[in-house]
Amino acid sequence: MLELAALPERISVNAHSSVRLELAGKVIRVDPFSLRDSPRDADLIFFTHEHFDHFSPDDTARVEKPDSVFVLPASMAEKAAPVIGTRRSIPVTPGDRGEIDGLRFEAVPAYNPGKRFHPRAKGWVGYVLEAEGLRVYIAGDTDATPEAAAVRCDLAMLPIGGTYTMDAAEAAALANRIRPALVIPIHYGSVAGSAEDFERFAAEVDTGIRVIKKI
Numbered sequence: 664m665l666e667l668a669a670l671p672e673r674i675s676v677n678a679h680s681s682v683r684l685e686l687a688g689k690v691i692r693v694d695p696f697s698l699r700d701s702p703r704d705a706d707l708i709f710f711t712h713e714h715f716d717h718f719s720p721d722d723t724a725r726v727e728k729p730d731s732v733f734v735l736p737a738s739m740a741e742k743a744a745p746v747i748g749t750r751r752s753i754p755v756t757p758g759d760r761g762e763i764d765g766l767r768f769e770a771v772p773a774y775n776p777g778k779r780f781h782p783r784a785k786g787w788v789g790y791v792l793e794a795e796g797l798r799v800y801i802a803g804d805t806d807a808t809p810e811a812a813a814v815r816c817d818l819a820m821l822p823i824g825g826t827y828t829m830d831a832a833e834a835a836a837l838a839n840r841i842r843p844a845l846v847i848p849i850h851y852g853s854v855a856g857s858a859e860d861f862e863r864f865a866a867e868v869d870t871g872i873r874v875i876k877k878i
Contacts (some may be wrong), residue, residue: 665686667845670797674818674877677697678848680716680801681694681697682820684784684799684820686766686795687735687764690707691706691707691708691829695726696716702726703726703728707731707733707766708723708766709734709790709801710735711736711801711803712785713736713787717804723746729750730751732740732752732753734753734755736755736785755773757773758770766793769790771811771814772811773802773811774806778827789811791816797818798816799815799818799819800816807837816843819846820846820848822849823850823864824852825855828850831861845872845873846859846874846875848876
């Protein structure tokens with residue numbers, strides 16, 4: 664079982680919402696984007712949705728391996744097919760659960776209730792990844808929806824940049840509601856939001872929830 668205090672050491676965010684983490688003995692990439700090198704290290708690649716800053720064929724090529732496994736919303740399977748080729752892929756819809764080589768995952772709906780950018784009908788998602796006794800929630804591009812508020816996790820990675828997702832104050836309110844032990848803000852400082860959003864977010868998160876800066 665992995666100690667919670669050691670979990671942040673296994674997580675990096677190279678930019679925006681491009682996450683790398685190690686769980687269940689696997690290197691996991693979520694929405695690879697804006698990479699500067701080509702590590703080709705990903706055992707598992709998760710996509711939350713098809714927007715250019717989350718589904719980047721060029722950046723995917725920098726992390727994929729011949730035996731990489733892909734998990735992605737069913738609604739973008741056709742668009743992703745040329746990138747995935749003949750390799751194993753698992754299309755998901757919101758609410759789906761699965762397991763790959765000891766890593767359990769849940770697809771959580773990710774959408775904007777009152778904005779046009781991420782319609783619920785698209786079936787786009789965030790993910791809860793569970794292994795080694797811990798649960799990590801990577802929210803994707805979403806507002807603070809009822810489904811997001813129902814997530815239970817040890818570490819949450821929440822978008823805070825506003826415009827296309829919840830903003831810093833809304834994300835802090837969500838963190839205070841779901842109460843993970845650790846929270847890492849994402850989706851700010853480049854495509855959306857600014858570097859100052861981290862301070863705004865951190866100032867409104869309750870004492871007792873550790874806020875970790877990775878961007």
